[in-house]
Amino acid sequence: MGFWSKLFGTEEQEKQKEEEKTMTKSNIGIILGSTREGRVSPQVGAWVKELADKRGDANYTIIDIAEYKLPLLGEAGTDASGAAAWSEIIAKQDGFVFIVQEYNHSITGALKNALDYLRDEWNNKAAGIVSYGSVGGARATEHLRGILSELLVAHVRVHPALSLFTDFENGTDFKPAAVQADSVNQMLDQVIPWTTALNTIRK
Numbered sequence: 001m002g003f004w005s006k007l008f009g010t011e012e013q014e015k016q017k018e019e020e021k022t023m024t025k026s027n028i029g030i031i032l033g034s035t036r037e038g039r040v041s042p043q044v045g046a047w048v049k050e051l052a053d054k055r056g057d058a059n060y061t062i063i064d065i066a067e068y069k070l071p072l073l074g075e076a077g078t079d080a081s082g083a084a085a086w087s088e089i090i091a092k093q094d095g096f097v098f099i100v101q102e103y104n105h106s107i108t109g110a111l112k113n114a115l116d117y118l119r120d121e122w123n124n125k126a127a128g129i130v131s132y133g134s135v136g137g138a139r140a141t142e143h144l145r146g147i148l149s150e151l152l153v154a155h156v157r158v159h160p161a162l163s164l165f166t167d168f169e170n171g172t173d174f175k176p177a178a179v180q181a182d183s184v185n186q187m188l189d190q191v192i193p194w195t196t197a198l199n200t201i202r203k
């Protein structure tokens with residue numbers, strides 16, 4: 001084998017190795033829980049994804065509920081294509097990070113509706129929660145934990161809780177305190193092994 005073909009062969013092998021790694025890594029969906037115009041969840045989701053991608057330990061994807069235009073569950077005469085796409089994207093994930101915002105001491109109606117749509121697609125997967133609100137979205141998170149338990153989603157303990165007062169400017173421009181990045185990594189340190197463990201009972 002000549003120099004160039006050897007080099008080419010090595011590059012091909014490297015590419016194949018990379019593809020194999022991507023295929024064996026778990027898929028983690030970062031779910032944006034709010035859908036309103038002017039929402040801040042895309043800023044928080046992008047920050048979590050950037051931190052997560054640096055770890056290189058899973059295939060992380062932002063999943064935006066707003067894109068699926070889900071009608072209220074069971075509403076008559078509505079287009080079902082969004083629901084089919086929603087089922088498909090959630091079924092593809094091995095685990096989740098929920099980006100949760102507090103609305104009236106709970107999660108958004110949009111997130112509750114999106115959770116209610118599916119059952120098997122959520123079952124036996126792991127999740128972490130990143131929340132925000134005046135008290136870090138703590139009350140919404142506790143509500144979400146109850147719902148996730150019913151859906152057989154194993155939710156980890158570490159919970160990055162962002163304050164609308166100290167991690168955002170004017171409540172809208174996301175400027176997280178440095179310590180919050182550590183919290184995201186500690187949360188993912190728990191989500192990834194649980195995801196791997198739960199894969200063994202589903203696959």
Ligand SMILES: Cc1cc2nc3c(=O)[nH]c(=O)nc-3n(C[C@H](O)[C@H](O)[C@H](O)COP(=O)(O)O)c2cc1C
Binds near residue numbers: 038106134136164
């Ligand atoms: C309908 C509504 C209810 C809210 N209720 C609460 C609340 O109970 N507790 C809280 O900490 N923040 C509350 N907030 C403030 C939101 O947490 C804040 O606006 C946040 O940015 C909303 O997330 P989003 O921008 O992604 O939609 C509420 C906001 C809305 C729109």
